Amino acid sequence: MNSSVIYIPNSTNSIPTHPSSLFPQVSKCKSIRHLTQLHASFIKTGQIHDPLAAAEILRFSSLSDYREIDYAYKVFRRMHRPNCFSWNTIIRAFAENGEDEKAIMGILLFCEMLDHGFVRPNMFTFPSVLKACAETGRVEEGKQVHGMVVKFGLDGDEFVISNLMRMYAVCGVMEDTNSLFCKNIVEDVSRVIDGKKEESNIVLWNVMVDGYVRQGSFNQARKLFDEMPQRSVVSWNVMISGYAQNGNFKEAIDMFYEMQMGELPPNYVTLVSVLPAISRLGALEVGKWVHLYAEKNGIEIDDVLGSALIDMYSKCGSIEKAIQVFGRIPRKNVITWSAMIGGLALHGRAIEALDCFQRMNQAGIKPSDVVYIGVLSACSHAGLVQEGRELFNHMINVVGLEPRIEHYxxxxxxxxxxxxxxxxxxxxxxxxxxxxxxxxxxxxxxxxxxxxxxxxxxxxxxxxxxxxxxxxxxxxxxxxxxxxxxxxxxxxxxxxxxxMDIRKDPGCSWIELDGAIHEFVVEDEFHPQAKEIHSMLEEISEKLRLLDYRPNTTQVLLNMDEEDKESALHYHSEKIAVAFGLISTSPGTPLRIVKNLRVCEDCHASMKLISKIYKRRIVVRDRKRFHHFKNGLCSCNDYW
Structure with a gap:
């Protein structure tokens, strides 16, 4: 009998019930303080001696939204001969806590459970123990648990096997992961239900793909993904997040597009996973689509998705839209505030970033070390030296945070x-x-x-x-x-x-038009519209000369004559991207460029004049910050 299901003695119909249905007042608690009051009442009335009542107190303090694991542990230690449900609850609580020390405690509790010998572990025990082994990288202990799985005859349970595979994959032991995968997929495919072969377990396929993604073996991950007999939303999310987290931003967005062409719609996790890739490439139109999709499909824009949207809009050059999203998030936490402060800093809006920091403090939210990176960066971009010194000292002496290398x-x-x-x-x-x-x-x-x-x-x-x-x-x-x-x-x-065979990173810029990313390098001649781009560059140069603008040849860091230097400046990647934007969009359309290096002084001066000549707003994100060019001026006030 499943230990999490209880049968009421003397019941005529023997309908199984759960402890929470016997003690509904526990589930109605709105905080750990309410639980402690109810717990005290149970002790006073003697109800706490009912193992079901104690189990429900344990469950709430271990796994609810108001969990407090130390309190749960004390409850567990006062239980007389806890049943399997209670052991599973406390082991799971420690395994899922997110801290290595707590996860190790979960493993130790499992060992204690075995030593006591009063309760036999079941299919719900092993997944939590295996999760703890995975989180702490304890593959040897995981192998011993594997042996226990076989000993207790649970090596045919799909839930246990998927967690066993995940443990090996997280620990980087792909040979054992693959061995379990092949064994169980073959057995799974061979099963026949109502005369038809059963579909292979999609969870096992997902774990296997995730394992290769974790190792950075994207060719193998993609090959396996393409071979999957069927895919779930999780399958797509694993690939999209894997690409994004490993710097393959274009591949992440391509995978996101491919997902939309199928039958499975993106979910909350998909959007959170793809937004960082969109941010890095500056693909604003794709980001806008993601935002609209969430709103139209009732996906809650909470603190996590909201922070990702703020970061995306900020890094795609639309800081005003980021401010709008920030204003609409009902429950702001330190991550939300951090995203907004970092976005304002990136755009050189130091005073607003400092004001945002002040409002966060007034809201009673303690700033994190990441928040201080944002405000210090804002001070740096605006030359607010004294304010930066004061903030750095405040972080150490008042808030008590230890500076990280990024703060220095x-x-x-x-x-x-x-x-x-x-x-x-x-x-x-x-x-x-x-x-x-x-x-x-x-x-x-x-x-x-x-x-x-x-x-x-x-x-x-x-x-x-x-x-x-x-x-x-x-x-x-x-x-x-x-x-x-x-x-x-x-x-x-x-x-x-x-x-020493040391090569400099080449300058590269890209611009998004109609959802497509166009990439350019210095003296790029390979674009299908290279001829038209070249003509526009000549037109730009001529109009700059009419304004008596002379190229700043000191920015050409090679020994060549002045004419060659001017020509070299003429073909910097950001200028090529702007020229392409001018010929590809209607008059007045803003242009947004992303560059992998810092913009040079000549390009900066040129962009100011180009914005005035063509009456365009040009937004350039270089390696350090944003520059908003409009009417011959730049938002950085020439301090960058």
């Missing part, structure tokens, strides 16, 4: 941009944690910006020692020499890069 990086970036190079270097030297390459690169970039060669050489040397094959330090030092016209030094750095 924000401070170095803040000080470096503002020209406080000596203070930035001293800040790095006095950090209690070892600075990473990102921090040193921030200082190297500031050295180029403020043309401090001596410090730049020291910083570059440190970087080359830390990451000898990373192009960033070499390119940074080369750019610093080039900005000062020291071509001999540039040649020396470039020669060393060639000797």
């Amino acid at each position: 990086g924000c401070m170095v970036d803040l000080l470096g941009r503002a020209g406080f190079l000596k203070e930035a270097e001293e800040f790095i030297m006095n950090m209690p944690v070892k600075p990473d390459d990102v921090i040193w690169k921030a200082l190297l970039g500031a050295c180029k910006m403020h043309q401090n060669v001596e410090m730049g050489k020291r910083v570059a040397k440190k970087l080359m020692g830390m990451t000898p094959h990373d192009s960033g330090s070499y390119v940074g030092l080369s750019n610093l020499y080039a900005s000062l016209g020291n071509w001999e030094a540039v040649a020396g750095v470039r020669l060393k890069m060639r000797e």
Whole structure:
């Protein structure tokens, strides 16, 4: 008999019932405080000695929305000979807690259950134990549990087997996962029901696909996905989230499109999974469709989906829409506030970001370390040095948060941009944690910006020692020499890069039109409309010349004559993307460009004039922030 189902003695019809139906007052509790009051009442009246009453108190404190695992554990320890339902409840509570220490406790409780010998584990016990093994990466213990599964004759139960496979997959033991998969799929297919072969267990297929995705083996995952006899929404979600989380953003969106062509509609998890990919590619029109789909299909835009939408709109250049979504979320948590503050920071709206931070504090929500990254970044983009110093000290001395490497990086970036190079270097030297390459690169970039060669050489040397094959330090030092016209030094750095086979990341920009992503690289000639794009670039150059604009050839970090330098600037990837946008959209349509590197000074100055000449709003997201060009001005006020 299933231990979670109880039969009422002397019942004439022997209808099984559940403890919650015998003690409905427990389920009606609205907080753990209400539960403790009811618990006290049960103790006072003696009802707590009824094992069903104690089991229901345990269930609520372990697994409800108001769970409190320490309280549940105390309840469990006071139970006399708990039955299998109670053991399963407390093991599951610890296994699903999300903390390694708690999950290990779940495994230990399972061992204790076996040692007591009063209760035999059942099909509901093993999945929780296996989950705990998976969460903590304890594959050896998982193998021992596997042996117990066989011993108790549950190796034919699909629910147990799927969790066993998931444990092996999460722990990276795909050979054992595949062995179980093949064995059970063959057995499953061979079953015959009413003269027909039963469909293979879709859960096992999903676990197998997920295992390959976790390993980054996307070719194998996709091959298996394509072979599936049938797919569930989970099947699609595994592939979409896997692609998105591993940087395959275009593949994630393509998979999302493919899903829409089938019979299974996207669900809440699908939308949350695909939005980060949309954000990274700046695919605003796709993001708008996702938002509209959620609203039309009654999918609740809660704090999680709402935060993902805020992040998407922010990173796709539509900060006003992000603010609208934020305003409509009824229950805001620290993640929601963090998304909004980070979005405002990305767009250089520092005062609004700081105001948002203030309102969050007034709402009684304690800021997280991620929130502080957002406000410090906002200060950096706007040159608010004193405000940044005060926030950093407030985080440590008032809120009591320990700075992460990202916070130190924000401070170095803040000080470096503002020209406080000596203070930035001293800040790095006095950090209690070892600075990473990102921090040193921030200082190297500031050295180029403020043309401090001596410090730049020291910083570059440190970087080359830390990451000898990373192009960033070499390119940074080369750019610093080039900005000062020291071509001999540039040649020396470039020669060393060639000797070490170190290649610079090529500039790349992309623009979304009608849901399609168009990608361009420097001097791109492979687009189907390359001829028309080239003509538009010539037109842009001519109109810029009529305004007496001269290309800023100091941004060409190669030793060549002025004419060649002007030509090189002419074909930067973001300019090609803008030219394509101008010929492909109607007058007045805003253009949104995403670039993988920082926008150069010449392109920045050009974009301001192009926005004025063509009466277009041009939004460019570079590696660091957004630039909103309109009527000859930029939102960054030329501080970036």
